Amino acid sequence: MIPKTHRRVVLARRPAEEVAETDFRIEEAPVPAPGPREVLVRVIYLSLDPYMRGRMRDAASYAPPVGIGDVMTGGTVGEVVQSNHPGFRVGDIVEDRLGWQEYALGPGPALRWVDPSLAPISTANGVLGMPGMTAYFGLYEVGQPRAGETVVVSAASGAVGQIVGQLAKMAGCRAVGIAGGPRKCAFVRDTLGFDDCIDYKAQGDLAAAVKAACPGGVDVYFDNVGGVVSDAVFLNLNVWARVALCGSISQYNTTEPGPRLLGAFVGKRVTMRGFIVWDFSGKYGPALRQMGEWVRTGRITYKEDIVEGIENAPRAFIGLLRGDNFGKLQVKLGPDPSAR
Amino acid sequence: MIPKTHRRVVLARRPAEEVAETDFRIEEAPVPAPGPREVLVRVIYLSLDPYMRGRMRDAASYAPPVGIGDVMTGGTVGEVVQSNHPGFRVGDIVEDRLGWQEYALGPGPALRWVDPSLAPISTANGVLGMPGMTAYFGLYEVGQPRAGETVVVSAASGAVGQIVGQLAKMAGCRAVGIAGGPRKCAFVRDTLGFDDCIDYKAQGDLAAAVKAACPGGVDVYFDNVGGVVSDAVFLNLNVWARVALCGSISQYNTTEPGPRLLGAFVGKRVTMRGFIVWDFSGKYGPALRQMGEWVRTGRITYKEDIVEGIENAPRAFIGLLRGDNFGKLQVKLGPDPSAR
Numbered sequence: 001m002i003p004k005t006h007r008r009v010v011l012a013r014r015p016a017e018e019v020a021e022t023d024f025r026i027e028e029a030p031v032p033a034p035g036p037r038e039v040l041v042r043v044i045y046l047s048l049d050p051y052m053r054g055r056m057r058d059a060a061s062y063a064p065p066v067g068i069g070d071v072m073t074g075g076t077v078g079e080v081v082q083s084n085h086p087g088f089r090v091g092d093i094v095e096d097r098l099g100w101q102e103y104a105l106g107p108g109p110a111l112r113w114v115d116p117s118l119a120p121i122s123t124a125n126g127v128l129g130m131p132g133m134t135a136y137f138g139l140y141e142v143g144q145p146r147a148g149e150t151v152v153v154s155a156a157s158g159a160v161g162q163i164v165g166q167l168a169k170m171a172g173c174r175a176v177g178i179a180g181g182p183r184k185c186a187f188v189r190d191t192l193g194f195d196d197c198i199d200y201k202a203q204g205d206l207a208a209a210v211k212a213a214c215p216g217g218v219d220v221y222f223d224n225v226g227g228v229v230s231d232a233v234f235l236n237l238n239v240w241a242r243v244a245l246c247g248s249i250s251q252y253n254t255t256e257p258g259p260r261l262l263g264a265f266v267g268k269r270v271t272m273r274g275f276i277v278w279d280f281s282g283k284y285g286p287a288l289r290q291m292g293e294w295v296r297t298g299r300i301t302y303k304e305d306i307v308e309g310i311e312n313a314p315r316a317f318i319g320l321l322r323g324d325n326f327g328k329l330q331v332k333l334g335p336d337p338s339a340r
Numbered sequence: 341m342i343p344k345t346h347r348r349v350v351l352a353r354r355p356a357e358e359v360a361e362t363d364f365r366i367e368e369a370p371v372p373a374p375g376p377r378e379v380l381v382r383v384i385y386l387s388l389d390p391y392m393r394g395r396m397r398d399a400a401s402y403a404p405p406v407g408i409g410d411v412m413t414g415g416t417v418g419e420v421v422q423s424n425h426p427g428f429r430v431g432d433i434v435e436d437r438l439g440w441q442e443y444a445l446g447p448g449p450a451l452r453w454v455d456p457s458l459a460p461i462s463t464a465n466g467v468l469g470m471p472g473m474t475a476y477f478g479l480y481e482v483g484q485p486r487a488g489e490t491v492v493v494s495a496a497s498g499a500v501g502q503i504v505g506q507l508a509k510m511a512g513c514r515a516v517g518i519a520g521g522p523r524k525c526a527f528v529r530d531t532l533g534f535d536d537c538i539d540y541k542a543q544g545d546l547a548a549a550v551k552a553a554c555p556g557g558v559d560v561y562f563d564n565v566g567g568v569v570s571d572a573v574f575l576n577l578n579v580w581a582r583v584a585l586c587g588s589i590s591q592y593n594t595t596e597p598g599p600r601l602l603g604a605f606v607g608k609r610v611t612m613r614g615f616i617v618w619d620f621s622g623k624y625g626p627a628l629r630q631m632g633e634w635v636r637t638g639r640i641t642y643k644e645d646i647v648e649g650i651e652n653a654p655r656a657f658i659g660l661l662r663g664d665n666f667g668k669l670q671v672k673l674g675p676d677p678s679a680r
Binding site: 062255258270272 | 394401402403566567570579585586587588591592595596597598599600602603605606607608609610611612613614615616619
């Protein structure tokens, strides 16, 4: 039964530095009725991702900011529960960008049908969705790894990082992760099969730890974090190294200065390139097919961190920015009909 | 007449931060006699270039450091005054890497014959030599400018920068220089024909000055300096901008921290690439022919800053690191037989 009202999370105010729960507001709103050629989607999984911090800022970026009072933007996996569109049936599972809310009208701006027989549908927000594509294209197209090279990825147990290292192994590289705490590092090494993982929260000289884990230096650095972790990797880059700039989560809440390390990029001929997963959207098809096959056959594993209830989304997102999550963070907003 | 002794400049000690004259020592040494298949070269022009600061450091780099007591490395244009090599005649003009000394045995590690009928032979150390090639390949191959784009170059009146802006104009771009002081800026605008030039020594907000000079943003940044000047440009980069990292002279003597600006490179998809001119050595031939034609026909102009006497080389080099030179800095060690 479709309820009369549902809950949604809107941006209450723009955070100055650290995001607080009071920057969000949970609202009760009427469930909208689909118009002609519209569908009503019940959101099952809401993806929480670092890029959302940028949308809370009132600044020009590659995507417009969320307005004050507007529903927070976000990737979602949901179920069509009402359809006035001939292409959709009730029960269809769709991935779309429908935001932090329990119900939404579709089709939205990023619609994709999800086949629930291939893998758990939550993976459409993860390894078989935006984070997986980010890892795939960021590593293979931006990082350009060659067999025998050393690939380092920061936030190695996160949604993107966990895939990057496995893809690096597949390409014949040495894969070294950087993650926070012994539990995450053990997972990265033992479950994901990275060659090594550095605990950036451990005592000691981080640059020396990178050097110890990468005795031949670093050829590809897939950067999700920026800041002091990246500084330590930059000091260990090899000649002709490539840096794929995917994100800089350590800098989203703060603005502390750092050492100037770009000078060494000249002699080392480092290529550093920022990218957005959308840049490769024309190539998602074959990449998703390939990744789906690897997931199905167990060559790529993944870890999700699923929080229940939309009321917990703000707190979970704040934890994400601090690295509290362990694996791809999602909020489960309601029952998953495909779950076994 | 070939003298019995000559002067040379050796590295006396490694500077900690600022280079001092006492880091060098001027020695009197016997003029060597060429052995079989060797020539004796009288150095006429010694090129002074920022990269030499790196050679004074005892650190792994793209080239080995100069040893304590060894002759400082450096590009030279000279005249063959004695030849035991069938391929060389007395009077031949050669460009080579023979170091800070009045006489040297050749052929050295970077020999190139210079045709004195094409242009003043000093240009083999400048616009038709390493700095010219650096500008040519750094802009055209690394910067990848397209007609209509805006190219910014720092150290715009220097050996490389002055050529970069003119090459950018040739490619149909808006060329904006950054230089120190009104005299250099006027030269960059009025004589070299850049569209604008920003005085980084002037009062005020440098990022705002870049924005004013580049109302459409910056598409290509050719970086010779690093530090706060580059920070100001980074804040004005367009989506899909390219940064050609050529040098970071502002950081050679100091190590002050700076703001972390790489985070914005993600959404802007900035590509930043360090390069060394040698990387393109296989393509020097056609590039030098093209540049020679442009110089001959006056489409490219150049400015040299020539200091007389090897005893003044250390002081001139120290001035170069401070930006005191105005144009391509060279030291004239003796008479130029090709000068009109």
